[in-house]
Amino acid sequence: MKKHTLSVTVENKPGVLTRVTTLFRRRVYNIESLTVGATENPTISRITIVVTGDKKIIEQVTKQLYKLVDVIKVVDITDERSVERELVLIKVKADNNVRAEIVQIVDIFRARIVDIGRNTLIVEATGDSRKIDAIEESLNPFGIVELVRTGKIAIVRGGKA
Amino acid sequence: MKLKGAEILLHCLKEEGVDTVFGYPGGAVLPIYDAIYDSDIRHILARHEQGAAHAADGYARATGKVGVCISTSGPGATNLITGIATANMDSVPMVCFTGQVGSALIGRDAFQEADITGITLPITKHNYLVEKTEDVARVVKEAFHIARSNRPGPVVVDLPKDIMENSIEFKGDREEVNLRGYRVMKGYNSGQVISAVEHIHKAERPVIYAGGGVISSNASAELRELAEKRKIPVTTTLMGIGCFPGTNYLALGMLGMHGTRYANYAIGEADLLIAVGVRFDDRVTGKIDTFAPHARVIHIDIDAAEIGKNVDVDVPIVGQVKEVLQAINQRLDELDTYSEWNKTIDRWKEEFPLRYGTSSKGRIMPQHIIEKIYALTQGEAIITTEVGQNQMWAAQYYKYKYPRTFLTSGGLGTMGYGFPAAIGAKIACPDKTVIDIAGDGSIQMNIQELGTAVQYKLPVIICILNNQFLGMVRQWQGLFYGGRYSFTDISHQPDFVKLAEAYDAIGMRIKDVGDVDGALQEALKVSDRPVVMDFWVEREADVYPMVPPGGSLFNMLGGE
Numbered sequence: 230m231k232k233h234t235l236s237v238t239v240e241n242k243p244g245v246l247t248r249v250t251t252l253f254r255r256r257v258y259n260i261e262s263l264t265v266g267a268t269e270n271p272t273i274s275r276i277t278i279v280v281t282g283d284k285k286i287i288e289q290v291t292k293q294l295y296k297l298v299d300v301i302k303v304v305d306i307t308d309e310r311s312v313e314r315e316l317v318l319i320k321v322k323a324d325n326n327v328r329a330e331i332v333q334i335v336d337i338f339r340a341r342i343v344d345i346g347r348n349t350l351i352v353e354a355t356g357d358s359r360k361i362d363a364i365e366e367s368l369n370p371f372g373i374v375e376l377v378r379t380g381k382i383a384i385v386r387g388g389k390a
Numbered sequence: 391m392k393l394k395g396a397e398i399l400l401h402c403l404k405e406e407g408v409d410t411v412f413g414y415p416g417g418a419v420l421p422i423y424d425a426i427y428d429s430d431i432r433h434i435l436a437r438h439e440q441g442a443a444h445a446a447d448g449y450a451r452a453t454g455k456v457g458v459c460i461s462t463s464g465p466g467a468t469n470l471i472t473g474i475a476t477a478n479m480d481s482v483p484m485v486c487f488t489g490q491v492g493s494a495l496i497g498r499d500a501f502q503e504a505d506i507t508g509i510t511l512p513i514t515k516h517n518y519l520v521e522k523t524e525d526v527a528r529v530v531k532e533a534f535h536i537a538r539s540n541r542p543g544p545v546v547v548d549l550p551k552d553i554m555e556n557s558i559e560f561k562g563d564r565e566e567v568n569l570r571g572y573r574v575m576k577g578y579n580s581g582q583v584i585s586a587v588e589h590i591h592k593a594e595r596p597v598i599y600a601g602g603g604v605i606s607s608n609a610s611a612e613l614r615e616l617a618e619k620r621k622i623p624v625t626t627t628l629m630g631i632g633c634f635p636g637t638n639y640l641a642l643g644m645l646g647m648h649g650t651r652y653a654n655y656a657i658g659e660a661d662l663l664i665a666v667g668v669r670f671d672d673r674v675t676g677k678i679d680t681f682a683p684h685a686r687v688i689h690i691d692i693d694a695a696e697i698g699k700n701v702d703v704d705v706p707i708v709g710q711v712k713e714v715l716q717a718i719n720q721r722l723d724e725l726d727t728y729s730e731w732n733k734t735i736d737r738w739k740e741e742f743p744l745r746y747g748t749s750s751k752g753r754i755m756p757q758h759i760i761e762k763i764y765a766l767t768q769g770e771a772i773i774t775t776e777v778g779q780n781q782m783w784a785a786q787y788y789k790y791k792y793p794r795t796f797l798t799s800g801g802l803g804t805m806g807y808g809f810p811a812a813i814g815a816k817i818a819c820p821d822k823t824v825i826d827i828a829g830d831g832s833i834q835m836n837i838q839e840l841g842t843a844v845q846y847k848l849p850v851i852i853c854i855l856n857n858q859f860l861g862m863v864r865q866w867q868g869l870f871y872g873g874r875y876s877f878t879d880i881s882h883q884p885d886f887v888k889l890a891e892a893y894d895a896i897g898m899r900i901k902d903v904g905d906v907d908g909a910l911q912e913a914l915k916v917s918d919r920p921v922v923m924d925f926w927v928e929r930e931a932d933v934y935p936m937v938p939p940g941g942s943l944f945n946m947l948g949g950e
């Protein structure tokens with residue numbers, strides 16, 4: 230079972246996200262992550278959904294999504310050449326003994342420190358899922374106090390929409 | 391001209407060709423009912439919103455037109471839910487208008503507020519909460535368009551009271567539907583059609599498995615042409631009943647759990663399955679990996695999501711049944727020979743006909759009543775059913791001649807569907823005999839609609855196959871739970887004759903086999919009010935043959 234990234238363009242109307250999530254809940258498809266946002270066209274939003282399943286499940290998900298009146302287009306971009314990004318904010322324990330070490334890690338990942346507290350630092354990082362997993366793992370030994378991670382957004386390279 | 395939202399609504403209904411609506415008033419729909427008061431659209435007052443919804447559904451199934459119902463907000467709207475879900479499972483075109491509290495009150499737990507667009511999201515094809523009076527005309531147009539096109543289904547339109555009360559300038563012209571996320575399916579993949587034709591020409595043991603999609607596509611003539619051109623036997627699902635004449639020499643009757651032995655055997659032996667407007671429901675397939683084990687599968691369906699959902703398909707064709715069958719028929723060579731396959735099937739028909747025993751207590755056998763109804767109406771009546779054994783016997787023992795003459799809740803299996811659906815059908819087709827075949831359990835779920843049928847002088851006949859049991863459940867308890875009849879004995883019941891009379895309907899009680907025919911003839915003569923026929927039948931008759939749940943079609947119980 231593979232992770233698939235579906236890029237779904239929908240009408241930018243109230244309730245559309247509920248329609249999409251209700252469909253996933255009702256048909257017992259598993260959402261790994263889901264992000265919604267505006268696009269270059271103010272009447273259209275894009276939902277990026279990461280869902281696990283074999284080919285048959287993904288095909289059903291796609292067909293069922295198409296049946297929603299407010300869904301305009303569904304593209305499985307898993308195997309497309311695309312740029313994918315997630316954003317994470319990590320509040321990590323950081324007393325004076327380890328601060329330097331954390332800063333080093335942050336540099337390696339080309340992440341940033343965006344807040345400095347008495348005993349904690351907040352690190353911001355963007356990248357594809359693998360990079361975000363890696364930075365999380367590297368900071369884990371210091372003690373992660375809080376972590377928020379967005380879902381994935383993605384855009385296909387080159388001319389294709 | 392300045393018009394109120396409610397007046398615009400009625401104007402739009404007329405434009406959609408609506409002549410009848412089924413409903414029940416209340417506070418939030420006062421503006422709509424005020425507009426209905428001097429409209430020439432006929433409003434039928436139900437006695438419960440569920441009755442209104444099923445009546446609109448019955449009207450839709452009997453005609454192919456969009457059924458319309460109206461309820462108030464809150465409890466009125468929630469009372470529609472079972473009716474909406476029933477229509478959704480069976481792909482019935484309906485538009486349901488629900489009142490809603492005033493826009494300013496939405497979200498504040500106002501009096502009689504229910505989040506009906508939220509509640510109906512998973513049981514509608516689409517739904518709307520109308521936000522301004524300017525949107526009413528567009529939304530109504532879209533709602534009807536969505537309900538009736540492609541795979542039909544129910545659409546809910548939630549109308550806040552102030553939106554209906556406000557007046558705006560309205561010229562009456564409405565723009566075309568423009569939905570970029572919803573396109574009407576036209577055409578088909580002609581490569582697949584050619585491949586289908588090749589498969590049909592090569593097949594030695596083909597079977598057509600036809601369903602509700604043939605009826606909703608009005609494609610009975612095309613289906614018949616396909617079958618007769620190549621002498622292909624036809625079995626239908628419960629929902630497909632009537633799409634192929636039950637009297638035709640190629641008819642196999644229903645397949646599946648309570649299908650005929652010969653239909654299920656044919657599926658087991660077929661080398662080609664032509665699946666037309668069907669959804670491979672588990673009541674049909676039984677154990678899915680033993681369904682049609684030797685067959686290549688052609689699947690024609692308008693809903694791409696149905697193709698490959700439950701079984702793998704060799705030739706998928708997405709499109710309107712009617713269009714696709716026309717394309718196939720055009721390319722098909724006629725076949726004159728009556729094949730070995732046809733003869734094998736005839737032998738099965740002879741060896742394993744539908745049959746039933748006799749009652750040890752001398753009671754009427756329920757199957758006999760259906761046979762008598764057939765003998766007297768010859769396939770010309772519209773039959774509706776409740777759910778349970780009554781429904782299965784009505785499917786097995788009546789021979790349907792035409793599409794849209796067998797109305798039953800297949801997907802949801804809603805007890806209480808049959809009687810209000812019969813009311814809707816009778817209003818749609820006043821010249822047809824309309825009979826609800828009922829169980830004594832189911833009929834009590836919407837018995838209040840006797841009030842409606844009497845008020846509108848509708849001579850609908852209700853045949854209660856009264857076994858004083860929730861018969862279908864009792865049957866399963868008998869077969870699979872050691873005969874422990876837990877809460878299925880319903881012998882505490884009203885006197886149905888007196889009940890009918892209390893409503894000013896006609897009541898009859900029939901206890902002797904010899905009286906069945908005469909009583910039915912008498913009931914068929916009534917022209918101004920409903921007739922409730924309380925047939926006291928064998929209490930423990932079972933529906934056979936039967937594929938035990940999860941079993942294979944060729945392992946059937948009973949009816950040998």
Ligand SMILES: Cc1cc2nc3c(=O)[nH]c(=O)nc-3n(C[C@H](O)[C@H](O)[C@H](O)COP(=O)(O)OP(=O)(O)OC[C@H]3O[C@@H](n4cnc5c(N)ncnc54)[C@H](O)[C@@H]3O)c2cc1C
Pocket residue numbers: 479480481540541542600601602603604606607626627628629630644645646647648649666667668669670671673674690691692693696709710711712777778781799800801802803804862
């Ligand atoms: C007690 C009980 C027992 C039952 N036992 C049986 C049984 O023994 N046998 C049986 O068959 N059923 C039985 N049923 C009914 C069963 O549950 C299903 O409702 C039924 O089998 C579905 O029928 P269908 O496949 O024709 O699909 P439908 O629900 O009628 O769906 C129609 C299909 O056609 C497609 N379609 C619609 N319009 C078009 C068009 N214009 N062009 C192309 N395609 C279109 C739709 O997309 C859909 O896939 C039973 C139900 C109950 C309550």
Ligand SMILES: Cc1ncc(C[n+]2csc(CCOP(=O)(O)OP(=O)(O)O)c2C)c(N)n1
Pocket residue numbers: 776777778779780781802803804805806828829830831832833855857859860861862863
């Ligand atoms: C609303 C609803 N509740 C419960 C059921 C479960 N159920 C299916 S068949 C049946 C028995 C129906 O009894 P009756 O109407 O007397 O018909 P019979 O089977 O005896 O012909 C029941 C309870 C159902 N289908 N619908």
